[in-house]
Amino acid sequence: MDGMLLHAFVYLAAAVLAVPVANRLGLGSVLGYLIAGILIGPALGLVGSETKDIQQIAEFGVVMMLFLVGLELEPKLLWEMRGRLLGLGGLQVGLTAVAIAAFALWQGLYWGLGLAIGLVFAMSSTAIVIQTLNEKGLTKTEGGRASFAVLLFQDISVIAVLALIPFLARPESLRLAPWLNAPMGQSPAVHGTARLVAGLPDWGYALVVLGAVAVVVLGGHYLSRPLFRYIAESRLREVFTASALLLVVGTALLMTLVGLSPALGTFLAGVVLANSEFRHELRSDIEPFKGILMGIFFITVGAGIDFGILSRDFVTVLGLTLGVMGLKTAVLLVLARLFRLQAGDRWLFALSLAQAGEFGFVLLGFCVQNGVVQGNIARTLSLVIALSMLLTPALFILYERLIAPRLRNGSGPPAADTIDEEGTVVIAGIGRFGQIINRLLVAAGVDTVVLDHRADQIDLLRKLGIKSYYGEASRPDLLHAAGLGRARLFIVAIDDRDRAVEMVEYCRRTYPQVRILARAYDVSHLYLLKRAGADLAMREVYDTSLGMGAAALRELGMHPYKVERMTRAFRRHESEGLAGMYDLWDEDPDIARNLDLQAVIRKHVGTLQDALNADRMQLHDRTERGWTPPSRGFSRESDEWQ
Template sequence: MHNEDLFLQAFVYLLAAVASVPIAKRLGLGSVLGYLIAGVIIGPFALKLVGGGEGSDVMHFAEFGVVMMLFLVGLELQPSLLWRLRVPILGLGGLQVLVTALVIAAIGTIAGLPWQTALAVGLILAQSSTAIVLQTLNEKGLTKTQAGQSAFSVLLFQDIAVIPILAFLPLLALPIASAMASSDLIFVVAESEAHSAALPAWQQALLVIGTVGGIILGGQFLTRPIFRIIAKTQQREIFTAMALLLVVGIALAMQKVGLSPALGTFVAGVVLAENEYRHELESDIEPFKGLLLGLFFISVGASINFSLLLQQPLLILGLVLALAIVKFAVLVGLGRFFRLELSQSLLFGCALAQGGEFGFVLFSFATQNKVLTADVAGPLVVAVALSMALTPLIMIINDRLIQPRFVAAEIEEEADDIDDNENPVIIAGFGRFGQIVGRLLIANGFSATVLDHSPTQIELLRRFGFKVFYGDASRIDLLHAAGARQARLFVVAIDDRERSLYIVELVQKHFPHLKILARAIDRRHAYEFIQRGVDAVQRETFDSALVMGEEALKLLGTRSYKAHRSARIFREHDEQALWEMANLEDDTVRFARSQQLRQDLERVLQSDDREIVHDVDRAWDTSALRKET
């Protein structure tokens, strides 16, 4: 019966994940919010498919996804990169924890809490959700931005800070505290922490130092020969088992000494960052990490105590709002102090304005050590869970309401004075695509007026000697200043789909004499340009992919002239198909026609190959006959 319950729970969680994420992605909500909503639906508050005693077991299992995520994050960080990030990690991360904790502690003291309780709450609520933030930033492609890098630095410091916070909390213990019911908590502290706490302090310190040192030395000197031996077996499943054994073993070792398993695996990942088997480790662990993280998010949604929320709705919603406002204000202020742009500071604040998964562990630990009472910790646990669930919504608000204002503000900035407005060509966008077009035209004696709205890109290009003007090509006054009345050709080379279409329509309306060449991001984008009557459309990856395909044919043994001829026929056929299918409005008709055209292309190439072979054979026979005579 126990096995049946296990399989049933697994089926429910997997069904929730498979059903919720595609719908959430289709609605533009992101996978994290889809997981959280699915957890709420299948949880005790709604369908009651999961919950009760097995909830904490599932959460403990799912938390392993966070452990794997930090291991993979560590694999991406070489020690030299960590050293370069020491200022944002220690400075920005340290100030975030300190300032947030003090502000929340001050508010708690004003609200009537003892200063010990208020300070403990401040330290716990200073944490943010590593799992949700990194997953959301990665999905939105924001990990390399200023805000993304700063958020990662803060999250890394927060994870490290869990250890000293665990050591410091017992010092804030209250003389009288009530035990907290297990149903009010999402996480419970591992029994290993109680076991390690029974050791004398000096033995505990030696145990911690020895464990961390063993992880570092083992990762540095033992993993290479072990992985080399396993790689020689050429059994992929054994390598996967070894990768999982490594992560699980480190997590268990860290738990035994009372430290965070996530921190231990992160350290191991950093140590292995320069290992030649790093990419194999990443590819083997990535699927498990993604599945377990999804399970973790579902568990968070399912474990929200809605009964407590219904009992004290105003208190808990007020706590969620206060937490988000305080953390957002502190983060934006620190972002500006560390010279982040205002838009990036706001993104930084939106990303981290929630509680974190380690907060559940700290709340449980603080309650067991009589630092917090059940009346204080219960509503705060629910508030942290709700704040985590609301993070994807906050990021959507940032994407749709906050960040577009800065784009608009950038457009309204005063453009450069264009003193070169009699050129026959205007190029909008001078990135990796537009530069090649511009360089070819300039090299052939055609001068061009180049417009770009990225100050950083303009500064870099001017250092290389290019004459580039700051300004957004969607502004009609800027197009007049650039000489669109006198120009003959307009090249749209920007990588923004919607803005490029708008610019094309603007140019066609006000400067109908201009020939327009447009860069298409993909085939559907090309359809939209063709439907608008653009003179020439170039898909940004088509030529390079075609050249690579030709080289692939050669490497597979096809003769050079045959590979080149096949590529030329493919180009001609695909270009004709592109312009034909652009005029088909119905996707069903377009798909059917695409399949028919693909079959026609295969037939043409195969018949062409036979003709080529026949011609070559006949030429070879004629040559041999001449030699004989």
């Protein structure tokens, strides 16, 4: 117990110390974890033999990561990207792996080993590249899009590579039916039961495997949704989290029992659930676990890096690193030309993907388990992967400082970006209020993401064909998962007053670039929302009340256009009043105590009648105006007070 706590403390402390620093230096979190591992392992010697055990637990993070990868794969998105995905991605992985394998063969290595190494190095670092592209605002460039397609293909191809690796072992080290050896499932708990299928004949085994896959696909499709809905209605958040974990663990266990890769199984489960309304909720529930486990996994990789090799074979390791990166860059440049990327995008694309990545570590670990790659070679290769990742920030700097400016100078002023998307709008709350907003936006062709905490409501909307997701919209991780960071607008349409203010505050603090529109209950709630940072706050029943007031005047026989003019005057008077009172309210929101505010409100109420009766259309004389004109320069602001 003491030992476990101590190890947990050392690992977590290293992560907490190293990752934020690495992030701030622009190295990204993956490198941060590696550095943390290097610190506690080779550098300080705080951890030792237990890394192997911890690594087995941490590898479950990979299983979770593939579940999340599956969850992100909307079939529609994949179909839209099919050309680039298969063309760019497929060729990148294929050409890189084959080129490296050819080099290895020439060096006299076994072909299977060479191909395994090639596949390991073909992977780039999704974590580093996506994060860096995001930070530098390059995601929407052609180069950024192409990079994303390749990374996505790599993520998917990991599944196939995991299945392929056991076949690459030398025949003499090949065990019976290699793909029966569940890759990540060799933890002691399942080790014995994995033999459940050992005695079956081939056809029986095939049936069992098909049955297991069917359980995942059909269960995911038909059973999970009623189950999640039932749990969601209980409103117990931790039970939902537990059931999300149960889904992943259960799938992994089932796969292990029948001797398939648990990563493959959870990936499949993720794809099945990608269109479910619980997608964002599942993602935000699993992500923290995945993040921590992957972090620990990278720490163990860092702790296992052998600096002895680096100092002994410095030239070899450096040469291999530069060779791998050079080769990957060359392949990418050829592909970029083939797919007609512009010069600037071509270089961005090639340099950003030149490193090896975290999946490389995963594949390498798997290769060692299956006897495809020997331990000493694997240690050298780990070092090469880590070094190439360390060099990535430098490549981005090279692109930004040297390549991008030079290309810009050559071709005159840069062309304006083509706007090919309406920035996404995130709507929190899809009750009576949010629904109308959403209908208008969707009909206008705007992409919206809708969140609500009532599963029955979401269910109904889905039946009506409205894209919406279940989740407590005030949860930061869920807002993040819904893409608030990339959204242009955030619409807070929930009816919980306090939570609405909290959400506005959170969004303003975390995503300062997003414009926030908020539903207000009454004037003091409206002021609270403004103070929390809402760009526009509107009282929820203001328009309807005014509309019915107008209808009442028409019922009484007043001319409809006169009613219209009076309504407009009312609006103007109201918005001026609200804007004028904010500062006083801000000094002391308690109206009962705030005497100055009381006085202004009294005056505001008193001037309304004059305002409505002063009809400029008929006056035609400035001297007879019966009401105080609004202050100059007010008009711009007044749109925001309704």
